[in-house]
Amino acid sequence: MAIPRNNIHGLIAATFTPMTADDEINLPVIGPYVDYLVKVQGVKNIFVNGTTGEGISLTVEERKLVAEEWIKQGKDKLDQVIVHIGSLSLKETKQLAEHAEKHKASGIAVISPSFIKPKNIDALVKFLQEVASAAPNLPLYYYHIPELTGVFFNMEELLDGIEKKIPTFQGLKFTSSDLLDFGQCVYKYKDKFALLYGKDEQLLPAMVLGASGGIGSTYNYFGTLFNKMLSALKKGDNKLARQHQFKVQDFIRYLYKLEAGGSEN
Secondary structure, eight states, X not given: OXXXXXXXXXXXXXXXXXXXXXXXXXXXXXXXXXXXXXXXXXXXXXXXXXXXXXXXXXXXXXXXXXXXXXXXXXXXXXXXXXXXXXXXXXXXXXXXXXXXXXTTOSEEEEOOOSSSOOSSHHHHHXXXXXXXXXXXXXXXXXEEOHHHHOOOOOHHHHHTTHHHHOTTEEEEEEOSSOXXXXXXXXXXXXXXXXEEEOOGGGHHHHHHHTOSEEEESTHHHHHHHHHHHHHXXXXXXHHHHHHHHHHHHHHHHHHHHHHTTOOOO
């Protein structure tokens, strides 16, 4: 039986995992972090243990602790807490799915296996069915990030008929620059699934296409600016919306330069 649609939209911050100087999870930081997102950035939805949160680099127990604390601290403050549960082990992924449901996460997201990869869409769907079976009452999102997983399937094809195979399937986190594929997903399935775009530097064109919202790291500290961009777009002030997006692109280009070992000047 299908579950009610999880009507998530707008900005979803992909949260960082706070660590101590001794490489331990810094749980006490999460409470103030929630307040900062809500009160300063105007962001009330989060995506935990994803790429930004380095979930794949954490142990299963660390991931559980982080998820529990975000859910606990976000109670009555955050609208939705989506927990990423993907790993190289299906067994661990299902354990994390069960844990997320037990602790009342708003939903779960999962990447494709990335070492021994699914050979085709059918194999990926079977994997998602296995994951969904571990949390039969939680919305499930597929986290499409082909540049990191090496799984480059067409997402339009994944969505075709998937609700009949996975009743809890609710949508995508689409982290790819392929706006042709994303646009076709929106064209065919905007009214059926949440289609959340994952490239912050291209959120505006994705929203123009009809994205439900965006999941990204820069919403942690540029949430206010992105909310202004979305507000301008809603009002039809495309020039102002573009100006906000360009500011973000300048900053992200600067981050890429630093990541590549360039000068800070």
